[in-house]
Amino acid sequence: GLLSVGxxxxxxxxxxxxxxxxxxxxxxVSRSEGDDEFNAPTQSIERIRxxxxxxxLALAARAGAEMELPVRIVVGEMPAAxxxxxxxxxxxxxxxxxxxxxxxxxxxxxxxxxxALGRGQRSAIGTYGFFHGGFLIDRGLDQASPTxxxxxxxxxxxWPIAIVEFPELQGWHGIEExxxxxxxxxxxxxxxxxxxxxxxDEIVPSLFQRNYSWFxxxxxxxxxxxxxxxxxxQKGTFHSSPVEKFVRHIRxxxxxxxxxxxxxxxxxxxxxxxxxxxxxRHSIGPLQGIETRVxxxxxxxxxxxxxxxxxxxx
Numbered sequence: 001g002l003l004s005v006g007x008x009x010x011x012x013x014x015x016x017x018x019x020x021x022x023x024x025x026x027x028x029v030s031r032s033e034g035d036d037e038f039n040a041p042t043q044s045i046e047r048i049r050x051x052x053x054x055x056x057l058a059l060a061a062r063a064g065a066e067m068e069l070p071v072r073i074v075v076g077e078m079p080a081a082x083x084x085x086x087x088x089x090x091x092x093x094x095x096x097x098x099x100x101x102x103x104x105x106x107x108x109x110x111x112x113x114x115x116a117l118g119r120g121q122r123s124a125i126g127t128y129g130f131f132h133g134g135f136l137i138d139r140g141l142d143q144a145s146p147t148x149x150x151x152x153x154x155x156x157x158x159w160p161i162a163i164v165e166f167p168e169l170q171g172w173h174g175i176e177e178x179x180x181x182x183x184x185x186x187x188x189x190x191x192x193x194x195x196x197x198x199x200x201d202e203i204v205p206s207l208f209q210r211n212y213s214w215f216x217x218x219x220x221x222x223x224x225x226x227x228x229x230x231x232x233x234q235k236g237t238f239h240s241s242p243v244e245k246f247v248r249h250i251r252x253x254x255x256x257x258x259x260x261x262x263x264x265x266x267x268x269x270x271x272x273x274x275x276x277x278x279x280x281r282h283s284i285g286p287l288q289g290i291e292t293r294v295x296x297x298x299x300x301x302x303x304x305x306x307x308x309x310x311x312x313x314x
Contacts, residue, residue: 021297120166139151159270202221243265
């Protein structure tokens, strides 16, 4: 969730987020014998082509030499788009870093990657999270900075996380999302200060102290306040009335740490330990009025993992 929205504040956006183990992005990058090859869902091919092109330009600018060797990209796993997973940023960085690892020893910083690939224009959580994992805070954009600075990274406790997906629903994205942000009423300074206080005085210390109840209650309040920024477009704090109904039911069943990622519709529910998983699944069973997928995951505290393999030249 974001700390603030609009354009009237000296420091805008910023917020917090968590990287999870699944769903995940998995890509394989190798050299192609001919032209570039892309083995991925049809709707992603053009985006992948653009990512590869922007990666080459960034690496060539740093190296002072062309980076034109053809590559083969195979996308093995990818979560649903526009559902709150930040899959666009993760796909772009996975391909970019994969191409960089294949072609050169050059290294780019997270902020350089964000600029090169056109990410982090509001939240930089996905960019920093790709490289570092964990629970992250970015402090927001000022007028002079193209990317938010990383404010803090915390190892997330071993609390299980239930992911609730709604396959029939999507969050705002693309042109419609941009139009929505243009129309959102700017967050007044006092409201941003409340969000910063929640983050600094409640959420962060609760994580350092591994205090489950304190964390889940404070992160729920943070998420609700952030979701209220989009109330005009969602007609509520959460993505839609079915999602809001799920949130109410989950909270009434005793699970306080319910979160919606960005525009949603995906929900995450922070559980206390592995024994909670069966009880949680049972508690939401009677509410299945719309198609859902519920899976268990954990925090990813390590970031991206790169495996390299050399094949003999025939």
